[in-house]
Amino acid sequence: MRAMPSQSIHCCVTSPPYYGLRDYGVDGQIGLEETPEAYIARLVEVFREVRRVLKDDGTLWVNIGDSYAGNANSGGSNANEGGPAVRIAGLKPKRGEGVKQKDLLGIPWMLAFALRADGWYLRSEIIWHKPNPMPESVKDRPTKAHEQIFLLSKSPKYFYDADAVREPAQNRPFDPTLKAIKRHGTAWLNNAYAPGASGFGNHPNGRNRRSVWTVAPKPYKEAHFATFPPDLIKPCILAGCPEGGTVLDPFGGSGTTAQVAIENRRNAVLIELNIDYVELAQKRLARLAAISTAAPVADIATARARRAVPATKHTTELPLFAALSEGAA
Ligand SMILES: C[S@@+](CC[C@H](N)C(=O)[O-])C[C@H]1O[C@@H](n2cnc3c(N)ncnc32)[C@H](O)[C@@H]1O
Numbered sequence: 069m070r071a072m073p074s075q076s077i078h079c080c081v082t083s084p085p086y087y088g089l090r091d092y093g094v095d096g097q098i099g100l101e102e103t104p105e106a107y108i109a110r111l112v113e114v115f116r117e118v119r120r121v122l123k124d125d126g127t128l129w130v131n132i133g134d135s136y137a138g139n140a141n142s143g144g145s146n147a148n149e150g151g152p153a154v155r156i157a158g159l160k161p162k163r164g165e166g167v168k169q170k171d172l173l174g175i176p177w178m179l180a181f182a183l184r185a186d187g188w189y190l191r192s193e194i195i196w197h198k199p200n201p202m203p204e205s206v207k208d209r210p211t212k213a214h215e216q217i218f219l220l221s222k223s224p225k226y227f228y229d230a231d232a233v234r235e236p237a238q239n240r241p242f243d244p245t246l247k248a249i250k251r252h253g254t255a256w257l258n259n260a261y262a263p264g265a266s267g268f269g270n271h272p273n274g275r276n277r278r279s280v281w282t283v284a285p286k287p288y289k290e291a292h293f294a295t296f297p298p299d300l301i302k303p304c305i306l307a308g309c310p311e312g313g314t315v316l317d318p319f320g321g322s323g324t325t326a327q328v329a330i331e332n333r334r335n336a337v338l339i340e341l342n343i344d345y346v347e348l349a350q351k352r353l354a355r356l357a358a359i360s361t362a363a364p365v366a367d368i369a370t371a372r373a374r375r376a377v378p379a380t381k382h383t384t385e386l387p388l389f390a391a392l393s394e395g396a397a
Contacts, residue, residue, distance in 0.1 A: 121316065129304040180216075189226075195279060316338075321349070
């Protein structure tokens with residue numbers, strides 16, 4: 069990312085590796101830190117660089133799951149990350165200060181607060197409600213059926229196309245009369261109910277998007293890790309990036325972000341540490357190119373540079389950035 073020009077990206081849609089859940093098989097990967105605090109600190113560093121490459125009116129949409137203190141066998145099963153499990157045998161995420169065995173760590177809000185403290189505007193907590201969550205063998209708490217997506221912006225005013233992501237309104241007819249506008253002003257245009265004969269009606273194109281999104285997890289069949297269901301990130305891309313603009317995913321995985329961006333006439337830049345996943349994303353996007361007439365392009369930073377710049381545990385130069393210095397043209 070350090071090789072990317074500042075202010076070159078309209079919006080970032082991403083899902084970092086969750087804390088203590090998976091071994092992605094590459095040195096320097098994020099998610100296996102000794103403490104939640106160390107994990108959050110690394111993510112803040114990555115997102116600081118995302119802020120630099122974002123345009124001033126750009127947004128960040130970050131999906132992040134939670135984890136329990138302890139390990140899978142001690143009553144503290146880990147986050148509800150979908151997809152085929154490649155769990156890390158014997159990994160016990162260390163507990164942070166004041167955290168007890170079995171405690172929910174609160175990773176999403178730890179990250180949200182840390183990003184806010186680092187200069188981001190924290191604008192929305194979106195709940196991804198999963199109608200078919202991963203089954204859990206717990207008997208002392210409800211089964212987890214949601215994750216968070218945080219919407220953050222670089223500036224207090226930013227690009228957000230509310231009209232592109234309206235949702236069906238519930239009831240009442242739309243009343244566009246001058247009388248209604250005179251009586252109630254136009255603020256209602258953005259809300260669920262517009263003034264109607266009885267005082268309220270609907271916006272003709274639906275109500276302003278709500279903050280709970282119900283989307284079934286949908287693994288990408290060739291990936292052995294959790295992937296975005298395309299329907300989950302489509303609203304993020306439509307609201308956050310104008311047509312012809314560019315979407316960044318610094319944790320590119322199987323390339324879902326690029327696929328949805330291209331299908332919706334946006335460009336994409338992916339960064340991925342694991343060369344196998346880079347190839348997976350390349351194949352997926354090549355298939356898309358074969359069936360699509362869309363002009364947009366996806367650049368994928370390969371992880372080859374990591375061999376030239378091996379990661380050590382203590383370096384602040386993440387392999388992510390090493391990868392970028394070679395890829396992400
Ligand atoms: C949860 S997955 C993202 C999946 C993606 N949203 C999709 O739909 O396919 C997280 C990805 O981050 C990658 N990753 C882990 N540490 C990284 C790092 N330091 N730099 C870049 N990528 C990293 C992993 O290899 C993995 O592919």
